[in-house]
Amino acid sequence: MNVQVWLETLLSDQPVGEDFEPPVLLAADADRVTDYVFETPGLPEMRGASVQLKWLNLNGIQGLLDEAGLPFAFVDADDTPPGCLVYAAGGGLLALIPRSKAEPLKAAIERLYPQHTGAATTTCVIVDADVNQVRHQFGDLVKRAGHLLRTAKGQKTALPFFELLPFVRRCEACRKRPAIQFLPPYEGEPPEARCRVCAAKRERGWERRSEWHERLGVGRAPRDLEEIARPSDGYIGVVYADGNGLGDWFQEADTVGEYRKRSKKVQRIVRKALQEALQGHCVSRRHPFEVILIGGDDVLFIVPACDALPVAHAICKQFEEKMTADQRTMSAGVIIAEHHTPVYFLRRLAADLLKSAKRDGRGSTVDFLVLKGQGTRSAEQARECIEIGPETLILSHGPYTLDELGDLLNQIRQGHRANFPPSQLHALRAALRQGRQAS
Numbered sequence: 001m002n003v004q005v006w007l008e009t010l011l012s013d014q015p016v017g018e019d020f021e022p023p024v025l026l027a028a029d030a031d032r033v034t035d036y037v038f039e040t041p042g043l044p045e046m047r048g049a050s051v052q053l054k055w056l057n058l059n060g061i062q063g064l065l066d067e068a069g070l071p072f073a074f075v076d077a078d079d080t081p082p083g084c085l086v087y088a089a090g091g092g093l094l095a096l097i098p099r100s101k102a103e104p105l106k107a108a109i110e111r112l113y114p115q116h117t118g119a120a121t122t123t124c125v126i127v128d129a130d131v132n133q134v135r136h137q138f139g140d141l142v143k144r145a146g147h148l149l150r151t152a153k154g155q156k157t158a159l160p161f162f163e164l165l166p167f168v169r170r171c172e173a174c175r176k177r178p179a180i181q182f183l184p185p186y187e188g189e190p191p192e193a194r195c196r197v198c199a200a201k202r203e204r205g206w207e208r209r210s211e212w213h214e215r216l217g218v219g220r221a222p223r224d225l226e227e228i229a230r231p232s233d234g235y236i237g238v239v240y241a242d243g244n245g246l247g248d249w250f251q252e253a254d255t256v257g258e259y260r261k262r263s264k265k266v267q268r269i270v271r272k273a274l275q276e277a278l279q280g281h282c283v284s285r286r287h288p289f290e291v292i293l294i295g296g297d298d299v300l301f302i303v304p305a306c307d308a309l310p311v312a313h314a315i316c317k318q319f320e321e322k323m324t325a326d327q328r329t330m331s332a333g334v335i336i337a338e339h340h341t342p343v344y345f346l347r348r349l350a351a352d353l354l355k356s357a358k359r360d361g362r363g364s365t366v367d368f369l370v371l372k373g374q375g376t377r378s379a380e381q382a383r384e385c386i387e388i389g390p391e392t393l394i395l396s397h398g399p400y401t402l403d404e405l406g407d408l409l410n411q412i413r414q415g416h417r418a419n420f421p422p423s424q425l426h427a428l429r430a431a432l433r434q435g436r437q438a439s
C-alpha cells in the first residue's frame, strides 16, 4: 500500500484489514528555543537565530519527509491530498506516519538541528498507536507524546559541550564557544571574534527584514535595540504572551480533525492579534519593533517601552474576544528596561512575569515590571528589591486583569495619579512616555 493510500485510509472511517500498517504519532520539539535565540546578544543575531529555527521547522523537516517518501502537507489540506502533518509551528511538530518509517525519521530530525546550527537541538519521540486511537482518541495520543517529550528532555545533558583549550580565543558574542572568525558587529566597527554558531546567526539575520516587517509593510528592520528604544528615551519593552491552558484544551479533542481545527484557530487568532496590535501602536507611529519568536499559541517580541503595555493589552484582549465561545484567555509578562540591559536577563524576567500572570487565575492577565538599573536575578527578587531601594525599581502591584490594566493605561495617559505611589508613578510615566523627538 503506498503512503498516500495508507494516509487516506487512516484518516477515513473505513475499516482496515489485518495487513494495514499501524500508525505512530511522531512528536518533536526544539529544546530551549529561547535560550538559543537570546544567547547571542545582538538584534541581527536574534533575528537570524529565529529565521534559522523557522527554516528548520518547515524546510528542514520537509526535506526529511521528502527523503522518507512521506507527503509534507497537513492532514486536512484543502488544495492537495492529505499529508502526514498535524502540527508544525514554533519548533514543534506532530506527524502521523507508518510505524516502519518512525525510527529513521526520528534519528534524522534529531540530527537536523545541530547539523544546521551547531548548537540548537530538538527532542523527538514516537507514540505507538492503533487506527482507532488516531480516529477517536487523538487528544490522548498527544497527551502521551507530551509526557514522553518532557521525560526525554529531562534526561538530556544540558547543551552540546565545547571544550575550550587555554590558547583558544573565545567568541565575544556568546562568550561560550571557540571563535573561528572575525566580524565587525556593525558596519564600520572594529572586527570581533565570533564562533561558528554566532556567525551563522548573524549571516541569517543581518540586514534582513523579518516575516513581520514584510507582512506589515515596514521597509527596514531595526539595526539594534537602541533603535527600538529611541521613541521611548532609551527604554524597550520585552513582551511574552501565551494562551492559558491551551495544551489541555487541544488535548480534549477526540479526533485529528478537531485537534487541527482548534490549533489552526488559535494560530490564526494569535497572528492576527499580533499583527493588528503592532499595526495600531507601532507601525502607525513609525516605531520600530522586532518579533523574536512566534509559536502555536505564544509570541515574544520587543517594542519601544511606551508601546509594550498597550500592545500586550491589545493582543490579550483580542485573543479573549475571539475565543469567547471556547472560554480561552491569554496572559502576558512585560518587562520594561533600558536598552543596554542584557537581553538574556530580560527574557528570563519576561518569562517569570508571564508565569506570575498565569498563576493569578483571573482569566486574561498581564504582569509587568519596570526595571531601572540591573542587579536582580528574577522577578521575585526584583519585587523584594523595591522595598530595599525604591529608586532602583518600579514594580507593578502584581498581575492586572485587562480591565485594570486598561484603567491604569488611561490614567497614565491622562496624567492622573492612578493607584501608584507618586514616586513610582513618575518613573513609570517616564519609562512609558513617548519621547518628544519621535512624535
Ligand SMILES: [Zn+2]
Residues within 6 Å of the ligand: 040, 171, 172, 173, 174, 175, 176, 177, 194, 195, 196, 197, 198, 199
Ligand atoms: Zn558565539
